[in-house]
Amino acid sequence: MAKGLTSRATDYSQWYNELVIKADLAENSAVRGCMVIKPYGYSIWEKMQAALDAMFKRTGHSNAYFPLFIPKSFFTKEASHVEGFAKECAVVTHYRLKNDPNGKGIIVDETAKLEEELIVRPTSETIIWNTYKGWIQSYRDLPILVNQWANVVRWEMRTRLFLRTAEFLWQEGHTAHATAQEAIDETNTMLDVYAEFAENFMALPVIKGRKTENERFAGAVDTLCIEALMQDGKALQCGTSHFLGQNFAKAFDVKFTSKDGNLEHVWATSWGVSTRLVGALIMAHSDDNGLVLPPKLAPLQAVIVPIYKTDEEYKKVGDAARSVKSALEAKGISVKFDDRETHKPGWKFAEYELKGVPVRIAIGPNDVANGTVEIARRDTLEKKLYPAGQAAETVASLLDEIQQNLYDRALKFRQENTHQVDSYDEFRKIIDGKAGFVSAHWDGTAETEQKIKEETKATIRCIPFDGEATPGLCIYSGKPSKERVLFAKAY
């Protein structure tokens, strides 16, 4: 166990909070609820961005940038959107400060009051659809496939690094289409992109499904999502893709002339993932020794630690290390040779374990003599000797193996912690115990959903796409149910 790191078994929540700090990922700032993302944490986000951005572009999207501020009145234009987003938010009311006439620093200049308050964007549907109005006249202007990488602000009362912060970084896709079907297809395509990213890059198995009306995005006709299970049995929503129908086109009066010459409202989607994914990545794979990162998103994939006592030994070990480093780099593996003299090998081992570097290579005088290197993998903590000449091939295949192993392990965990239940007693026993996903029948009403939430804190995470569609009886009300839905306590 890493020095001073609370174990998951002792207090999972505490373990997470400590790990984020100890691994230098992020910290709280002087501004309530806003985090500082430190270089190591930010480099994970950069890797996520690069992979996602390439996938967005492959599916035909371009990036653009819209204003940080949204006029207050925009939020009132879409009836359900205002309820969901225009409440807990940062409001800009003035545009100037001045010296305090009493000499006590600076104060707001009351003469510089905005006629209409500006809201720091909590999401950008309104400002973007107000903009699209000017971009769309004819079917020839459609589709618009645009994404934005941006910061957004939601004034959360209880915040946690990465998982829930007042300001966070995200991407928000906003597309405009000539037909409902095209928009629905886009909604599905982007959910698939998210699922592929979660599974292939984050090594995180996800369940694709549809939100209930209660849990739907404010302003959406339909919200699709991917849900993952964390090691404490709680679910975490990893991405959402919304079919917005014509709601925003109607709110902002965006119409186009169809091929047939009719004037019609435009169809819309929006979809997003955020820095929350960094939290999911930590929670899904890491252990009591620290971070465990999937090689595809690890800022550093391998580290070489030299072991020596004398200068003469260092010379030999250093030469061997540099040759291994070159071989790894030639294979496109990101690798660091940590030859700092200020720290002992044992300290370095613990440090790179804490930081989740997937592969560690140690080289000592005996290794040089025998032509070997010791390679340790972070996921299983196994160590083995390999011929130095095969180090690059070994590490390359180990990285693939680790990526796959993390996925398999997370999938096994999810399978072991997904329960099909047919009674409310069983349901409560699981939810109050080890938790996990619970597949159960539900009568389809918001009332039952709400009651179960109040009594157990579990919510319907989604109606899974590949769920069991056989009818049954609602575990709570006993009324008929079309299909099973997936419950869990959630972040």
Add this chain to the structure above:
Amino acid sequence: MAKGLTSRATDYSQWYNELVIKADLAENSAVRGCMVIKPYGYSIWEKMQAALDAMFKRTGHSNAYFPLFIPKSFFTKEASHVEGFAKECAVVTHYRLKNDPNGKGIIVDETAKLEEELIVRPTSETIIWNTYKGWIQSYRDLPILVNQWANVVRWEMRTRLFLRTAEFLWQEGHTAHATAQEAIDETNTMLDVYAEFAENFMALPVIKGRKTENERFAGAVDTLCIEALMQDGKALQCGTSHFLGQNFAKAFDVKFTSKDGNLEHVWATSWGVSTRLVGALIMAHSDDNGLVLPPKLAPLQAVIVPIYKTDEEYKKVGDAARSVKSALEAKGISVKFDDRETHKPGWKFAEYELKGVPVRIAIGPNDVANGTVEIARRDTLEKKLYPAGQAAETVASLLDEIQQNLYDRALKFRQENTHQVDSYDEFRKIIDGKAGFVSAHWDGTAETEQKIKEETKATIRCIPFDGEATPGLCIYSGKPSKERVLFAKAY
């Protein structure tokens, strides 16, 4: 001349404003002074980001992210900084809206007033140095070499797309060092990075120099800058790199234990470039037909336009075009085959000229018969026939040629528009006329600088590093001057 585009000679300012809109780069938004960066404009910024980010990383920097909001009191901690930055800015005073009891939409909830107002960051020195306090104890924690890509807000009264907007995108580097010399070296290194970027990627020759005290960054000991000349004879500051001394370390009480065991204040730098560079790029190279983009930053480097009348002709021309496209792509050239039937070749030619695509390839039935393609370069508008089999090599070398030609042209323009003067009469004649850079003697006082500015609108752009260091007499006051400085009217 592009249809409807005002010529530079008629009204340079109008030409710029129209071009930004017509070329789909950006537009004004519903929020005063904030722009929407459209996909084509944003893709230029993305190319700039990619090149700069790689250069930052090569020079040892990592990215991180700091809060959007800064507590008001932070600005008062550094005396000169507050004057420069804490005045015209967006002030967040409340964190909640509520339904208007009179049913008129939503209003600010007066009970949700922040105890201390938050400023939307106009620059991040204060919040970052407040954070660094927690990161730095010993010389072992130094240097810190961090950069942030972010949005910032300065409440400008007169805004212009890209050149001066209330919100803009930028990067801001913030580094911490154990010695003054190390910080000064960093300041110089980053100025060199900016100059290299401007010259090699933007094809924009720049003059490196030092700002006068008047023009210095608020809170800096020394501000270095790169200055470029636009086609209307006005200068544009393209990047700044500041040596901050110990000012922010003192303001935020950031000390470290040196190797000798002394407690000392940390030394700082900051440096930044912004979306303003997109404006500089447009102004430096473009012409009355539209954008002219340097190939290294062009979102699309080449376009293929098919010319045909019959389906049979299209089949042959299309096959030839696709084969040329593959050959170009194999060379890493970004190329589009525009076979839209909705637009005529002439329309497409004008469109890609307007968009500044560096190379245009036209292929018609005669070309197919003769095994040729017509290649036009955007910078000179020259067209020539080439053997189809050599299209890729030809385009690759043309792209290099265009990149170099744009630089050479801009350098020649700057040389022709840089004047050495020894009297105020001469000075005024040039500044009031064609403008350009004027190299003149100045007595070194803020008063003289201010007078000249008031009388002519010209400012001292910089004291050039490679300027003429021979002494002389100030053109305004006649007092002794150590060296010539560079004046210009500026954006």
